[in-house]
Amino acid sequence: MKAPLEPSKLLDRGKPTVRELLSSLVFNPVDGTIRLNGDRIVMQRAAVGVELRRELTRLLGPQEARVFLMRLGFLSGQADARFVRTNWPNVDIGDAFTAGTRLHTFSGVVRVETVYNDFDFRKKRFSAEFLWHDSVEAAEFRRRHRTTEPACWTQLGYACGYASEFFDTLIIYKEVECAAQGHRHCKVVGKPADVWGPGDPEVILFRERIMAPQEGSLSEPLRRVAARTAESALSELDRLVLAPVRAELDRLAPMALPVMITGSPGTGRSRAARYLHRASGGSGTEPRHVFGNRVDLDLCAEIARRGKGGRRGPGSETILIDAAEQIPSDVQPHLARAIEDGMVVGGPRIVALVGYDPSSGPLGPPPLSSELWYALSALAVRMPTLGEREGQRLAIARTLLPVLAARMGIEPPRLDGPAGKAIERATWPGNLRQMRTVLSAVLAAHRDGQAVSRAEIEAQLLRFPFTAMAAGDDPQSRLRPLVDQLLAEGDFSLSELERSAYQAAVDRARGNLSAAARLLGLTRAQLAYRLGAGGGPAAV
Known part of the structure; x- marks a missing residue:
């Protein structure tokens, strides 16, 4: 018969002994840590x-x-x-x-x-x-x-x-x-x-x-977990909106490179960015959201030094830059360099939302420098407009309708046949934003117990033909009517128009010359020079 074990023999066997290990165990109630010979451990x-x-x-x-x-x-x-x-x-x-x-x-x-x-x-x-x-x-x-x-x-x-x-x-x-x-x-x-x-x-x-999983990317089991997590977080509306690009987003998710998501506002760019973050195994439930006009040198330095010496992997942060075309022009070269450095040292993944169609030119519009364009656009996804999604618009509206009704605390009505045809026939230049506004207005005015009619849809479409100007619209198309009017009046002066633009920017920025320069896509020195040369308030 085997003799019973003596605890003292087990405690003092070998080097380091279990007794020595126990003596190295320290619980600090002040900071709530348990340490073994200085290394932090946890008990669960x-x-x-x-x-x-x-x-x-x-x-x-x-x-x-x-x-x-x-x-x-x-x-x-x-x-x-x-x-x-x-x-x-x-x-x-x-x-x-x-x-x-x-x-x-x-x-x-x-x-x-x-x-x-x-x-x-x-x-x-x-x-x-x-x-x-x-x-x-x-x-x-x-x-x-x-x-x-x-x-x-x-x-x-x-x-x-x-x-x-x-x-x-x-x-x-x-x-x-x-x-x-x-x-x-x-x-x-x-x-x-x-x-x-x-x-x-x-x-x-x-x-x-x-023993040897791929460095810098998710292992296959972790990739499957991330994909299932991203899938489970999708609403029915998300699935419909992202359907044209889901396969591309899944393909890009494991790649530790920046991604540019282009398209008009309201096409679902933010939804695509959140899905990409989850599918790549990113930390937290949402990416970190920064608007383009708030990107500064401090953020650039953070991107360049974060994760230094390591590699991007599961749990890494994603920084979502919304309206990237509004990043100050003097910051754009620094951000481009920071993104390049961050990729080397395992920094956060950058996902940029850009409010224009890449078909407008190989380098994009002037507010986005070529350096930043090249840093961001290696992996790009274009979100199609609702006008391009023939045969899908009614399905999106039917999914959106009960969501809006729930927010308004009412029962969602059904759409009659002609109303559905009107929704499908409309091109929705304001995309989801316009559709959300039109359907909300329909619900607010609709009588309970009846189906929504074509007349109700068309009436609200007339009220909200285009709820917001797309950030990616060609600036010339917005300025052309004003220029045409000035030319027709025969009192056009290019220098006066420029001075008016400079002064309007200074007024909007409440006298802050640096902020005014950012609005115009200029450096502070350039704006100060032009204001001085034109007789404007150069000393602002």
Whole structure:
């Protein structure tokens, strides 16, 4: 009969001992941290890991969840091996290596019993067998029901990562018995990958999926999680609006490069940007939103230095620059350089919304410098207007109608046949903004219990023919009527028109010359010179 274990022997075995590890554990109630020899650790209930595993299995399936958790354990094992070697540099390397079994026990995850452990670091020879008692991963399965496969995925990855770090070669453990299968304990056997053989399925799995994922991009399981998260966050209206570009957004999501989303206001550019952020595995539920006229040198410096020395990966930030064509002209070259530097050092992903159609010219309109255009436009998505979406406009309106009705606290009415035809026939130059306004006005004036008629739709279309001027409209088309009028009156002066524009900008900026220059797409020095040359208030 086996003698009962003496806790003191377990506490004082090897170097560092479990007792030494316990003495290095410090809880600071002031800042709420727990540290082991200075490194921060956290304490959580075992149920958290159980729920994480269950959710991953639901989202990814058991095979991909196993790969994910084994990689998580592998990275944890590597980190603990480095922790031991750094914090106990004078400990014999053999003791430092076997400290992995004590760290595993110390963590409360499992109690490790060595059957045999034969190794030679110089020759990279290794062979070992361990028993795992009271495995937290196996216990959950044993409590609910037995499984036909070993269940200690994270612990197995940990053992492989820890040993691989010490031997500087891939060491693979296999769980040959598991308590989740009904055995008294779990049993693992470890050997170098070369001993198992290059054709061994676990060797192939570790080399291709666990040990060496692609740097700078999402691993396949994480990519699937991100895609499903993005999909689940879409409303029915989002799906309809983004339908023409969904495939392109999915293709661009894993690429760690800036993306330019062009199109007229109201075409769904912001919806596309949010979807792209979620599908790329970005941090938080929403990207960080900055309007173009608020981009300054401080933001440029933040973009260039963020994540320095690292690589973009899951959880990275996305900065959404809305109305990028309004970025001050003197800031645009700095932003272009910051974006280039940020891509090198793992900075945030930049998604720029630009309110014009790229068919207007190869370099875009004058407010967007060529440097910034080239920095942003390598990956570009164009949102089509509602006028281009023949056969889709009525479906979008039918989806939008109950959303608006719910906001107004009323029951959504149905559209009769002629009303639907009127919606589909209209070109909606104001896109979703115009459609939202027209339908809201229809709902406000509509009588309960009746279908919306064509007359109601057409009446509101006449009231709101175009609710807002598209930011991307050609500026010449807006100035032409004014110039035509001045020419017709025979009292046109180009110099007077320029001075009026300069003075109007200064008045709008309340005397702030720098702000006025930004409105005109000039530098402060250029505006000051032109005001001075024209006899304007150069001293502003």
